[in-house]
Amino acid sequence: MKHILREIGMIARCLESIANIEFKDLNLNKGQFLYLVRICENPGIIQEKVAEMIKVDRTTAARAIKKLEQQGFIVKVSDEENKKIKKLYATEKGMQLNPFFERELEHSSNVILKDFTDDDKEKIYQYLVKMRKNIEADWEYVKRGNKRDY
Structure with missing residues (x-):
């Protein structure tokens, strides 16, 4: 059997490595852009749902989200009905990066799917x-x- 998972893993690592290098100038550390993109795409999402979308554990998500908040890319807003629920929103600073992420996704998609x-x-x-x-x-x-x- 061909090693499909190895190929998928190599593709994912290439894309993550490229993003980490290119997004470093934006003051985004390893993988942080994934969280910011999901929050931009889903205003008001809760932390647990972001973790589920990205397929990471809650602790990993909590650390990344806390760092994004400290850097001013996102804010946590208490739900009006249940103050324990914290909804996540991109700040203006975070939203300004979204077009860049969309262009990167489009470019990487075009490169990876070239000749298909x-x-x-x-x-x-x-x-x-x-x-x-x-x-x-x-x-x-x-x-x-x-x-x-x-």
Whole structure:
């Protein structure tokens, strides 16, 4: 069997490495841009949902979000009905970066999908969505402290 997961991992690491180098000038540390993008795309999202979208544990998300808040990229606003719930919003400083992130995503997508037909791109997308859905149950299971049976 071909090592599909190794290929996916190498692609992900290449893209993350590029982003970390290019976004360093924006004072964004490793992976922080992922959180900021999701918050820009989903104003009022709660921290737990951001962690779920990015597929990281809550502690990792809390650290990254706290740093973004300290840097002035986002703010936490208490929910009007339940003050314990903190909604996340990008500040003007954070929103100013969103067009840059969109251009980077567009560029990286064009590079990675160069020479693929529109039909190929659609199939790849559908396969990747299916793969993600297949693994999410295991991710949830292991995240709760369980071990998979190989």
